[in-house]
Amino acid sequence: MNLQAEPLDRVFAALADPTRRAILAKLTAGEATVNELAAPFALAQPSISKHLKVLEAAGLVSRGRSAQTRPVRLNPAALAQVDGWLGDYRGFWEQSFDRLEAYVKDLQQPEKPR
Template identity: 65%
Template sequence: MNPDALDATFAALADPTRRAILARLRSGEATVTELAAPFAMSQPAISKHLKVLERAGLVSRGRDAQRRPCRLEPAALKAATDWLAAYREFWEVRYQGLDSLLNDLQSSGGDER
């Protein structure tokens, strides 16, 4: 994933409203009106959030007669998840080392001070 796209993805995910919009879109397409319903903000404010999500490649808008449904685009999320996976592996190795050390200390009675 290119660094600019990764930056845009994480910037978009930094806002709780945008994360809530993505969570809603996980269950299927929705219009701006439908997306705005649970929030105490205007449709133009929701549209601004959607533009940030669109620029990050996380959401796309289609056209269905008079409707312009928004849909989740999971590829950008996968790229961010793949990037994070390397760090997860790093910490898993560290935790396994800590578990091993704790097991050794417990086996020896923990008298090593």
């Protein structure tokens, strides 16, 4: 396996779960405790903690230490990896859309008399 692909594989595996994506969305507003992250879900705190371990292993979140709590914060650098990977395909998609647009315009042209 490509060593550079491993971190990206962990990020995509973590992002595959809707609960983890929702946790990341909540963290865009700022750091939060495990209890705050668990509140909107019908999940027990240990289940949220398991999701956080996956996100942490992927480098998407980190945990700090503040008095009695361990706030969780978003690590945008891991998402930048995903953006970079997707950027490699952006040119292909744009060219494909341009060709599709030209084809649709061609179809919309009235047929010329022969």
